[in-house]
Amino acid sequence: MPLPLLPVLALCPSPAPNPAVQVEVLSAGFVHDDWKRVVDDGSAGPVSLPLLVGVIHHGDDLVLVDAGLGLTTRDGSYPGFPLTALGDMEVPPGAAMVERLDRAPDLVLMTHLHYDHVGGLYDFPGIEVWTTREDWRTYGGGALGFPRSLKQAVNWVPQDLRAGAASQVLGRPALDVFGDQSVWYLSLPGHTPGAAAVLVRAEDGPWLFIGDTAWVDRHLEGARRPAVVRALIDADPRQVAEGLAWAADLRACPGLRVVAGHEPSLAEGLPSSPQP
Numbered sequence: 001m002p003l004p005l006l007p008v009l010a011l012c013p014s015p016a017p018n019p020a021v022q023v024e025v026l027s028a029g030f031v032h033d034d035w036k037r038v039v040d041d042g043s044a045g046p047v048s049l050p051l052l053v054g055v056i057h058h059g060d061d062l063v064l065v066d067a068g069l070g071l072t073t074r075d076g077s078y079p080g081f082p083l084t085a086l087g088d089m090e091v092p093p094g095a096a097m098v099e100r101l102d103r104a105p106d107l108v109l110m111t112h113l114h115y116d117h118v119g120g121l122y123d124f125p126g127i128e129v130w131t132t133r134e135d136w137r138t139y140g141g142g143a144l145g146f147p148r149s150l151k152q153a154v155n156w157v158p159q160d161l162r163a164g165a166a167s168q169v170l171g172r173p174a175l176d177v178f179g180d181q182s183v184w185y186l187s188l189p190g191h192t193p194g195a196a197a198v199l200v201r202a203e204d205g206p207w208l209f210i211g212d213t214a215w216v217d218r219h220l221e222g223a224r225r226p227a228v229v230r231a232l233i234d235a236d237p238r239q240v241a242e243g244l245a246w247a248a249d250l251r252a253c254p255g256l257r258v259v260a261g262h263e264p265s266l267a268e269g270l271p272s273s274p275q276p
């Protein structure tokens, strides 16, 4: 049920510009699929879902939200069967984050640890990567799409986002990443047991990255993932519904851009190749 407008507005981040921080959204590649497996609103037909990565320039610090897929997917060594059977993945030449950035990021903030968000980490060995304790407990010991080699590739730093162990931002437990209230790492469980969101106060206003709580904007507009897909991939569908309602309500906040994990309209103008 949508919240009344006034309580939502009370949660809203300040729309004031923060000149020290810039945000871009890039696509590290695509999963080619069909709308009928993405939304339950009767749509069908081919769709290329971008692997969206947030790029945050915080002064001299370079921070990513998720990593998409990378060179190991292009060369066929990751993620491996059976995940390769799930969808037609493509990392076009020039699209991997390691090819787009002029240096390795200082930090990556993971919204969750599914394969299509972590694969690009292989291209940045040793960097610091934040996840949540709950997602680390779920995936860090090894899981489909999370082999031991990925555990060893980077410096994983699990964070405690439980209520009481963190501040509250937008009504959720959150950590202030730089201690200056410009970038927040928020608890948004459901899609995975410890899924997270990232709020950024930037030069052009606030941004909220919600990972795969919503794959596409239509999930913020009343459509859901098809029931069979929800049962397969959402750790807690009830929590996902709650998180979706929260994110959908926040779209009323002045200037706030809510970024769904694979929204096709955000891939415009990026390297793409049509499905053969």
Ligand SMILES: [Zn+2]
Binding pocket: 114, 116, 117, 212, 261, 262
């Ligand atoms: Zn995803």
